[in-house]
Amino acid sequence: MGFLSRERVLSMPTRKLESVVSLNDIRVACKACSLKEICLPVGIDKDDLDHLDAIIDRKRPLARGEHLFHVGDNFQSIYAVRSGSLKTYTTSEDGQEQVMGFQLPGELVGLDAIAENCHPLAAKALETTSVCEIPFDELEKLSGQIGGLQHQLLRVMSQEIRDDEQNMVILGQKSAEQRLAAFLIGLSNRFRRRGFSANQFNLSMSRSDIGNYLGLALETVSRLFTRFQNEGLLSVDRKHIELLDRDQLYTFSGAHCAADEAPKAQTEN
Amino acid sequence: MGFLSRERVLSMPTRKLESVVSLNDIRVACKACSLKEICLPVGIDKDDLDHLDAIIDRKRPLARGEHLFHVGDNFQSIYAVRSGSLKTYTTSEDGQEQVMGFQLPGELVGLDAIAENCHPLAAKALETTSVCEIPFDELEKLSGQIGGLQHQLLRVMSQEIRDDEQNMVILGQKSAEQRLAAFLIGLSNRFRRRGFSANQFNLSMSRSDIGNYLGLALETVSRLFTRFQNEGLLSVDRKHIELLDRDQLYTFSGAHCAADEAPKAQTEN
DNA sequence: CGCTCTGTTGACCTTGATCAATTTAGGTGG
DNA sequence: CCACCTAAATTGATCAAGGTCAACAGAGCG
Numbered sequence: 001m002g003f004l005s006r007e008r009v010l011s012m013p014t015r016k017l018e019s020v021v022s023l024n025d026i027r028v029a030c031k032a033c034s035l036k037e038i039c040l041p042v043g044i045d046k047d048d049l050d051h052l053d054a055i056i057d058r059k060r061p062l063a064r065g066e067h068l069f070h071v072g073d074n075f076q077s078i079y080a081v082r083s084g085s086l087k088t089y090t091t092s093e094d095g096q097e098q099v100m101g102f103q104l105p106g107e108l109v110g111l112d113a114i115a116e117n118c119h120p121l122a123a124k125a126l127e128t129t130s131v132c133e134i135p136f137d138e139l140e141k142l143s144g145q146i147g148g149l150q151h152q153l154l155r156v157m158s159q160e161i162r163d164d165e166q167n168m169v170i171l172g173q174k175s176a177e178q179r180l181a182a183f184l185i186g187l188s189n190r191f192r193r194r195g196f197s198a199n200q201f202n203l204s205m206s207r208s209d210i211g212n213y214l215g216l217a218l219e220t221v222s223r224l225f226t227r228f229q230n231e232g233l234l235s236v237d238r239k240h241i242e243l244l245d246r247d248q249l250y251t252f253s254g255a256h257c258a259a260d261e262a263p264k265a266q267t268e269n
Numbered sequence: 270m271g272f273l274s275r276e277r278v279l280s281m282p283t284r285k286l287e288s289v290v291s292l293n294d295i296r297v298a299c300k301a302c303s304l305k306e307i308c309l310p311v312g313i314d315k316d317d318l319d320h321l322d323a324i325i326d327r328k329r330p331l332a333r334g335e336h337l338f339h340v341g342d343n344f345q346s347i348y349a350v351r352s353g354s355l356k357t358y359t360t361s362e363d364g365q366e367q368v369m370g371f372q373l374p375g376e377l378v379g380l381d382a383i384a385e386n387c388h389p390l391a392a393k394a395l396e397t398t399s400v401c402e403i404p405f406d407e408l409e410k411l412s413g414q415i416g417g418l419q420h421q422l423l424r425v426m427s428q429e430i431r432d433d434e435q436n437m438v439i440l441g442q443k444s445a446e447q448r449l450a451a452f453l454i455g456l457s458n459r460f461r462r463r464g465f466s467a468n469q470f471n472l473s474m475s476r477s478d479i480g481n482y483l484g485l486a487l488e489t490v491s492r493l494f495t496r497f498q499n500e501g502l503l504s505v506d507r508k509h510i511e512l513l514d515r516d517q518l519y520t521f522s523g524a525h526c527a528a529d530e531a532p533k534a535q536t537e538n
Numbered sequence: 539c540g541c542t543c544t545g546t547t548g549a550c551c552t553t554g555a556t557c558a559a560t561t562t563a564g565g566t567g568g
Numbered sequence: 569c570c571a572c573c574t575a576a577a578t579t580g581a582t583c584a585a586g587g588t589c590a591a592c593a594g595a596g597c598g
Contacts, residue, residue, distance in 0.1 A: 111427055
């Protein structure tokens with residue numbers, strides 16, 4: 001820790017960066033962004049997209065371990081991950097951490113800060129990560145004018161509630177192995193949606209983060225990985241995961257998840 | 270079961286009711302509602318309130334056990350509880366139920382249905398319960414016009430995300446006793462906000478519902494109630510709870526809950 | 539080359555689930 | 569009003585899942 005002690009540069013007053021990444025590289029309009037069909041702009045027409053684009057700020061990437069915001073920070077903006085990944089977490093008074101979620105490209109962070117106007121969670125980069133900053137008051141103003149944007153914003157928030165509910169099911173009544181299986185299937189689905197491989201990916205988070213997120217001891221996570229590997233469900237090499245028997249894992253997870261796109265046909269509607 | 274077999278009347282085409290409760294009793298405008306400072310109308314001015322009021326539908330109360338909506342029901346409206354209480358839950362394919370939450374007067378249900386346009390959870394009355402139905406497309410249209418309403422809607426959804434996050438902490442890393450203590454403190458806070466007694470209330474839900482919600486066996490819940498009672502923290506008589514040592518319970522819950530109004534001074538900001 | 543951080547594996551123990559037996563309350567019908 | 573029935577709650581006894589403690593092994597970095 002500490003060779004890069006200027007954390008939180010993102011929330012510092014804007015300053016020119018002539019460093020590693022040139023501003024031109026960062027300035028990619030929503031229109032040209034491969035993630036536009038995943039994050040906010042879904043279903044917004046071309047003209048309106050320009051308006052949205054105008055309020056979005058692209059910043060220099062965060063280094064691994066750098067914070068996007070801290071607990072209690074004043075709420076100004078929500079953020080969309082462009083590349084890399086984040087974890088959000090709180091620290092309870094006795095100092096122990098609770099990981100609340102991981103954010104992949106195309107996903108938004110900070111929606112939980114609207115209510116109280118300050119961030120209840122901290123967000124930290126798990127690897128080199130770049131984000132789009134979306135000033136919330138401007139977004140709100142804009143979404144009053146653009147019907148599609150308002151609807152999309154509500155949809156995204158609703159989806160977040162839904163995902164959290166899904167997590168409650170997992171934490172509330174699944175066994176350790178079901179939790180890890182569900183976690184992996186969930187990640188896999190999210191990667192696939194973003195155009196990454198669904199069966200082969202790197203975990204940017206530590207075993208400890210996974211365990212913490214799933215309400216398990218890190219040792220349990222580790223044991224389960226080796227067990228899943230022995231059973232031929234997947235292969236693990238440190239951070240790299242390859243899912244070998246996705247169906248079996250899915251069954252294992254005891255899923256029914258309205259939230260994920262289920263690999264089997266819908267039985268009701 | 271079954272003397273009242275006409276469930277889901279609420280979602281049937283409107284029909285005149287000359288029965289138990291007269292329509293005049295039900296027709297209470299938002300303006301006159303004691304809950305308006307809790308549910309949606311917060312911070313909306315008098316004129317706009319009339320507009321909001323115009324789209325809200327007040328229905329005859331639900332009987333205990335009746336459903337407000339079922340899993341998979343088409344999403345039309347969100348609902349605000351006026352009196353009584355609801356539980357929301359899903360049923361996994363193996364038939365077991367997961368209770369996702371309890372709704373008290375002034376709280377909204379159905380926000381998680383916006384994303385997919387259908388209800389991921391069922392909502393069932395725990396006792397005689399009346400609700401306001403708020404057609405969502407009209408609400409959305411209105412909130413494009415009334416800035417305060419849009420903001421309030423986003424705030425409420427954000428708060429819901431926050432509460433769910435809080436629940437994840439509880440399910441993810443608290444002991445059985447901490448969970449129950451946190452649950453009781455949480456309920457108590459919610460009752461207080463609504464003008465009910467904070468230290469004395471009735472649980473409209475069964476031990477089994479509580480256990481399910483908290484990720485505990487119902488036997489564990491029962492045992493904890495008697496233990497808390499023996500320790501002088503509270504007194505239980507079947508459904509009736511009296512909190513005798515709220516501070517101790519609060520400490521017990523291992524809380525830090527940015528979500529609740531903490532009884533101690535804030536240490537940071 | 540050694541230090542530290544992350545991950546793996548093993549041994550043991552605690553918490554809370556499960557199974558089972560009663561008790562109590564509330565609702566129903568004679 | 570009482571006897572009966574069922575659902576909810578309590579309490580006890582047992583057991584297993586997973587947490588905790590501890591030792592060790594690689595990987596990455598200075």
